[in-house]
Amino acid sequence: MRYKAKSFIDLFNSLHDETSCREFLEYQRWQDEPICPHCHRQDKEHYRLKRQGLYKCKSCRKTFSVTVGTMFEGSHVPLRKWFYAIYIFLGHKKGISSTQLAKDIGVTQKTAWFMLERIRHELHGKFAVTFEDMTQVDETYVGGRIKGQVKNAQGRSLKKKVPVVGLLSDGKVQTFVTPDTSGKILKYIIRSLVKKGSTLITDRWHGYKGLNAEYEHRVINHSTGEYVKDGFHTNSIEGFWSHLKRGIMGIYHKVSRKHLFRYCDEFAFRYNTRHFTDVERFILFVMSTYKRIKYHDLIRLEY
Numbered sequence: 001m002r003y004k005a006k007s008f009i010d011l012f013n014s015l016h017d018e019t020s021c022r023e024f025l026e027y028q029r030w031q032d033e034p035i036c037p038h039c040h041r042q043d044k045e046h047y048r049l050k051r052q053g054l055y056k057c058k059s060c061r062k063t064f065s066v067t068v069g070t071m072f073e074g075s076h077v078p079l080r081k082w083f084y085a086i087y088i089f090l091g092h093k094k095g096i097s098s099t100q101l102a103k104d105i106g107v108t109q110k111t112a113w114f115m116l117e118r119i120r121h122e123l124h125g126k127f128a129v130t131f132e133d134m135t136q137v138d139e140t141y142v143g144g145r146i147k148g149q150v151k152n153a154q155g156r157s158l159k160k161k162v163p164v165v166g167l168l169s170d171g172k173v174q175t176f177v178t179p180d181t182s183g184k185i186l187k188y189i190i191r192s193l194v195k196k197g198s199t200l201i202t203d204r205w206h207g208y209k210g211l212n213a214e215y216e217h218r219v220i221n222h223s224t225g226e227y228v229k230d231g232f233h234t235n236s237i238e239g240f241w242s243h244l245k246r247g248i249m250g251i252y253h254k255v256s257r258k259h260l261f262r263y264c265d266e267f268a269f270r271y272n273t274r275h276f277t278d279v280e281r282f283i284l285f286v287m288s289t290y291k292r293i294k295y296h297d298l299i300r301l302e303y
């Protein structure tokens with residue numbers, strides 16, 4: 001069955017119960033033939049078992065359903081509530097708080113929090129971005145200012161802020177929460193991800209020094225009021241930072257260091273799919289869900 005929904009209402013009219021949600025997920029993940037999650041065979045060699053949505057693989061003899069190996073596996077939350085949460089979370093420019101989601105779908109705030117974290121977890125590293133040609137690289141600090149803390153010349157309190165490094169190329173961004181913004185870390189990230197011979201555009205931070213042999217390095221000197229030099233700039237990545245910070249402050253108020261990378265992934269995903277419709281973004285996400293994380297692992301996860 002193909003889904004041609006154009007809006008939230010269209011989509012949710014067709015996803016009116018658990019069966020329609022399961023069939024939707026089957027279509028998005030498998031198209032016409034089920035894929036066994038145990039041995040990855042996709043052919044007609046499956047039995048449909050009596051219980052709806054359950055299959056048995058003729059090849060490895062194991063049973064499976066469409067949620068095996070996905071973020072929905074073993075969840076007591078109905079798919080319909082998951083779909084609502086994913087749609088709203090990805091569609092709203094600034095996401096949704098767990099308190100609001102809990103009210104919207106009728107679950108506890110703890111469950112809503114866990115659902116949102118699972119969705120964010122799923123976004124981590126989901127769509128690798130290729131960095132070549134022109135790549136803007138910038139570092140920033142995310143977090144609130146604590147009273148009485150040591151401040152630098154700009155009145156910024158650096159101690160409690162968490163460094164984040166961002167790369168942007170061809171309108172796509174990827175972020176990294178890092179221990180610091182030393183040359184060692186910046187260069188490691190750049191050399192790992194940016195194709196040699198590309199043009200790098202950065203500010204004057206000394207951590208970027210020494211990349212000239214591998215890249216064409218363009219430096220923008222912000223301290224002298226320079227924002228565009230010979231057509232090169234870092235405005236796009238800076239625009240992303242301000243959007244990220246406003247979003248985190250406006251909706252989530254504060255984010256702990258160990259969870260910050262998830263919020264950065266969340267904003268990066270929305271940014272990178274900004275030309276998609278909300279329905280397209282939702283389908284893109286749902287068709288490629290494969291990670292599963294348990295509550296205990298999630299709260300234990302340390303950076």
Ligand SMILES: [Zn+2]
Nearest residue numbers: 036039057060
């Ligand atoms: Zn199998």
